[in-house]
Amino acid sequence: AQSVTQLGSHVSVSEGALVLLRCNYSSSVPPYLFWYVQYPNQGLQLLLKYTTGATLVKGINGFEAEFKKSETSFHLTKPSAHMSDAAEYFCAVSEAGDFTGANSKLTFGKGITLSVRP
Amino acid sequence: DTGVSQNPRHKITKRGQNVTFRCDPISEHNRLYWYRQTLGQGPEFLTYFQNEAQLEKSRLLSDRFSAERPKGSFSTLEIQRTEQGDSAMYLCASSLKLGQGVYGYTFGSGTRLTVV
Numbered sequence A: 001a002q003s004v005t006q007l008g009s010h011v012s013v014s015e016g017a018l019v020l021l022r023c024n025y026s027s028s029v030p031p032y033l034f035w036y037v038q039y040p041n042q043g044l045q046l047l048l049k050y051t052t053g054a055t056l057v058k059g060i061n062g063f064e065a066e067f068k069k070s071e072t073s074f075h076l077t078k079p080s081a082h083m084s085d086a087a088e089y090f091c092a093v094s095e096a097g098d099f100t101g102a103n104s105k106l107t108f109g110k111g112i113t114l115s116v117r118p
Numbered sequence B: 001d002t003g004v005s006q007n008p009r010h011k012i013t014k015r016g017q018n019v020t021f022r023c024d025p026i027s028e029h030n031r032l033y034w035y036r037q038t039l040g041q042g043p044e045f046l047t048y049f050q051n052e053a054q055l056e057k058s059r060l061l062s063d064r065f066s067a068e069r070p071k072g073s074f075s076t077l078e079i080q081r082t083e084q085g086d087s088a089m090y091l092c093a094s095s096l097k098l099g100q101g102v103y104g105y106t107f108g109s110g111t112r113l114t115v116v
Helices: A096-102
Strands: A003-005 A010-014 A019-021 A024-026 A031-038 A044-050 A056-058 A064-068 A073-078 A087-095 A112-117 B005-007 B010-013 B019-024 B031-037 B044-050 B053-057 B065-068 B075-079 B088-098 B101-107 B111-115
Touching (some): A019 A112, A031 A064, B010 B019, B031 B075
Parallel strands (some): B010 B111
Antiparallel strands (some): A003 A024, A031 A087, A087 A112, B031 B088, B044 B053, B088 B101, B088 B111
């Protein structure tokens, strides 16, 4: 079974500073990896995903993430934080065969709340 | 298409009452999923449908929970004899399974249930 660990529940950065949100996964088979953002009282919006191919994945709103198999990590970064980035961020994993075949279910981490200081 | 629609947005109910939520997926999507998100946690998978067939149920889905997707379009999630522990955000998502690909995995805005 797969799992996701997101270290820390809250990250605070200054506007314009680097954003780094950490995600480590556990999966016995090749994973598909996802980052979602959730604003208050809203659903989840996909930021980016890794399936196969290039390990550096670019997403919306200037975010990117790098799949590092040796470290079982998929950390999310953004060079310069904006006030509108304040939200909750979730990393999720799905086993590749499951996602395209059996069920496409996602296993999420507990999430990280990002605050951006003026 | 307006995305995945969930109704109601909020539901407050007394313990012991039954509640039903509705999810309208993106029209061409053949897979539909239900997740539950409690405060401070990430969403947890409950169940999913491929067209009208319910193909997998999580152990989180107790006997008090039932989900249907009668015509392969909208879905309902019913909770019988609600308990305070059922208080959560219930999220619906849909996607298109086509060949070896899964496309357009989209979440709705959720139904927030409060059991008092």
